[in-house]
Amino acid sequence: MNTVATVLKSIAVLILLAGSGYVLYQQAEPFLTPPCSKPIEYTIGTYDPRFGVSESQFKLALINAASVWNTEAGKTVIRLADADTKNPLPVSLVYSEVQKATELGKHISAEQAEYEAKKAEVTRIRDSFAATREAYERKTAAYDAAVKSYEKDVRYWNEQGGAPPEEYAKLKAKADALERDRRALNAEADEVNAFAGKINTAVAELNGIAKKLNAKVGTYNKHAGEDFEQGNYVSDADGERIEIYEMKDIADLERVLAHEFGHALGIDHVENPESVMYFFNIGEGLALSEEDKAALRTVCKLH
Numbered sequence: 001m002n003t004v005a006t007v008l009k010s011i012a013v014l015i016l017l018a019g020s021g022y023v024l025y026q027q028a029e030p031f032l033t034p035p036c037s038k039p040i041e042y043t044i045g046t047y048d049p050r051f052g053v054s055e056s057q058f059k060l061a062l063i064n065a066a067s068v069w070n071t072e073a074g075k076t077v078i079r080l081a082d083a084d085t086k087n088p089l090p091v092s093l094v095y096s097e098v099q100k101a102t103e104l105g106k107h108i109s110a111e112q113a114e115y116e117a118k119k120a121e122v123t124r125i126r127d128s129f130a131a132t133r134e135a136y137e138r139k140t141a142a143y144d145a146a147v148k149s150y151e152k153d154v155r156y157w158n159e160q161g162g163a164p165p166e167e168y169a170k171l172k173a174k175a176d177a178l179e180r181d182r183r184a185l186n187a188e189a190d191e192v193n194a195f196a197g198k199i200n201t202a203v204a205e206l207n208g209i210a211k212k213l214n215a216k217v218g219t220y221n222k223h224a225g226e227d228f229e230q231g232n233y234v235s236d237a238d239g240e241r242i243e244i245y246e247m248k249d250i251a252d253l254e255r256v257l258a259h260e261f262g263h264a265l266g267i268d269h270v271e272n273p274e275s276v277m278y279f280f281n282i283g284e285g286l287a288l289s290e291e292d293k294a295a296l297r298t299v300c301k302l303h
């Protein structure tokens, strides 16, 4: 009988928020416009529906991410651009292998749960089969013993030159009973075999699912386990822009947007891992840490 394959591993992904344009930005225009003197005006660059986020959800996430800084600054430092704004900061959703891998990871988690449930069911049925087969084997052993006892009696009476009518009748009755038992056991054997066939099919199916799942895990693993950029604020010869490459959900998107807006304001990474401006996106929610707030005060010269 086949065994059930369980070679699935869960993979921890560490997400990298990069701000590679920050240094360029500081070098390029440190004296042209004092930081936070006029609001950064963003606009939606490219919107990609493959992220599974509607355009209105994206717009709302941008508003929420901007308001984190506006609220703390006590004034508008980031806002949606007007139609006549010159060179607004485009914020784009850039779909890539990274997001594909994230989606695949979500599917794998769901399918793994399904697989585990199915495996538990198959294991239960297999245990029940083992009990059925044991019962059958016990009956078979009892039948074999009864046959041996009958044959011994027959041999005995044959050695005596034949059984008297009374003994002969007893032996005949015993033989008939054994024949009934044999037929019943054979019918039961058919049932046990059919049961075994069903379990083998179920196990083969389960192994097929495991194989497919493991192939997906393999694909996913190619993209997992390494740092990757979830978003980026870029300022180069082509201008400024924010690109978002990966999100698990809306809350995650808002956090990445708040982080990249922070870079756009001129804020660098801070140390506390809970911070919006920490290098890795490992915190939760949109609340600014003391380090985030201090960095905003310094950059925007707030007192």
Ligand SMILES: [Zn+2]
Binding pocket: 017, 018, 019, 259, 263, 269, 278, 279
């Ligand atoms: Zn960053």
